[in-house]
Amino acid sequence: MKIGVLTGGGDAPGLNSAIRAVVKKSEKYGYEVIGIRHGWAGLLNLDTVKLEYENIKDIIHRGGTILKTSRTNPKKVPNGINIACQNFKKLGLDALIAIGGDDTLSVAAALSEAGLNVIGIPKTIDHDVPETEFTIGFDTAVNMAMRLIENLKDTAESHDRVFVVEIMGRHAGWIALYSGLAAGADLILIPEEPFSIKEVTEFVKKKISKEGGQSVLIVVAEGALIKDYEGPITKSTKVDQFGHVYLGGIGEFLAKEISKATGAETRACVPAHTIRGGPPTALDRLISTRLGLAAVDLVKEGKFGYMVALKAGEIVPVPLSKVTGKTKTVSKELYEEAKVFFD
Numbered sequence: 001m002k003i004g005v006l007t008g009g010g011d012a013p014g015l016n017s018a019i020r021a022v023v024k025k026s027e028k029y030g031y032e033v034i035g036i037r038h039g040w041a042g043l044l045n046l047d048t049v050k051l052e053y054e055n056i057k058d059i060i061h062r063g064g065t066i067l068k069t070s071r072t073n074p075k076k077v078p079n080g081i082n083i084a085c086q087n088f089k090k091l092g093l094d095a096l097i098a099i100g101g102d103d104t105l106s107v108a109a110a111l112s113e114a115g116l117n118v119i120g121i122p123k124t125i126d127h128d129v130p131e132t133e134f135t136i137g138f139d140t141a142v143n144m145a146m147r148l149i150e151n152l153k154d155t156a157e158s159h160d161r162v163f164v165v166e167i168m169g170r171h172a173g174w175i176a177l178y179s180g181l182a183a184g185a186d187l188i189l190i191p192e193e194p195f196s197i198k199e200v201t202e203f204v205k206k207k208i209s210k211e212g213g214q215s216v217l218i219v220v221a222e223g224a225l226i227k228d229y230e231g232p233i234t235k236s237t238k239v240d241q242f243g244h245v246y247l248g249g250i251g252e253f254l255a256k257e258i259s260k261a262t263g264a265e266t267r268a269c270v271p272a273h274t275i276r277g278g279p280p281t282a283l284d285r286l287i288s289t290r291l292g293l294a295a296v297d298l299v300k301e302g303k304f305g306y307m308v309a310l311k312a313g314e315i316v317p318v319p320l321s322k323v324t325g326k327t328k329t330v331s332k333e334l335y336e337e338a339k340v341f342f343d
Contacts, residue, residue, distance in 0.1 A: 012137025
């Protein structure tokens with residue numbers, strides 16, 4: 001039995017733990033593992049490397065992915081799905097384990113529908129893959145963002161400044177909400193709850209007046225929506241192969257509006273990709289390991305077309321068809337809980 005494994009989309013802490021687990025469990029069953037480099041681009045270009053546990057056993061603490069990654073979408077490449085299917089056969093693969101978010105998993109689903117033996121593992125710092133309580137990289141990103149927000153909170157208080165921290169997450173506010181709450185942010189703005197500029201500036205004025213100073217820390221998700229504006233703030237009109245625009249800029253935009261309306265010294269900070277790098281947390285290492293082990297078990301059982309997911313502490317298979325094309329977002333109820341602290 002020969003198994004291929006790849007990582008697609010944005011990198012995330014914990015990917016190496018999952019790769020390590022796939023290789024270890026495969027060797028226990030006597031399977032050979034072929035690493036496909038640079039995500040789906042590697043399958044299209046036959047860019048591969050043989051993986052052996054003895055050579056990768058010490059990668060569990062490393063961020064990123066030893067297999068490299070890309071945002072290549074075979075569905076946007078002429079005859080891409082057919083080429084991927086042909087190369088699957090050329091490599092002599094019996095199964096393919098694809099580790100990624102919605103984009104990567106959507107390609108996995110397409111290849112499954114084309115007749116290939118595919119298993120998915122959910123990975124994204126954005127935490128927006130449905131049907132699972134955990135996605136690889138989210139916990140580390142939250143902890144990295146939390147510490148940065150805490151650091152900025154200290155300097156904001158020292159200088160009586162307003163800080164606006166823009167946090168990644170695309171169209172879901174999970175990282176912003178979790179890290180902001182954990183760090184004691186004064187206000188958190190997420191895509192699921194559009195806001196008005198006036199509401200924010202009035203909040204800042206009230207906070208400054210109430211506290212007798214100018215220290216306010218606001219966390220805003222990069223995809224947060226402003227009422228009466230057309231879509232989110234974006235860096236450009238360009239899109240990637242999956243049709244995603246490049247978000248970013250709302251932090252600086254909001255900081256300027258706050259400064260203009262209140263006169264308070266306001267700074268914007270954009271940690272961006274810094275929160276997706278670095279050593280994974282223990283939780284990311286442990287659960288990604290469990291997901292990797294479970295994916296190989298599905299291969300052994302011949303149960304293809306599924307994603308391994310965490311539900312109520314157990315790793316369970318979920319059909320890829322139930323996962324793709326959907327986004328798990330922050331519920332209104334959860335945001336209402338957070339709003340208790342916004343006064």
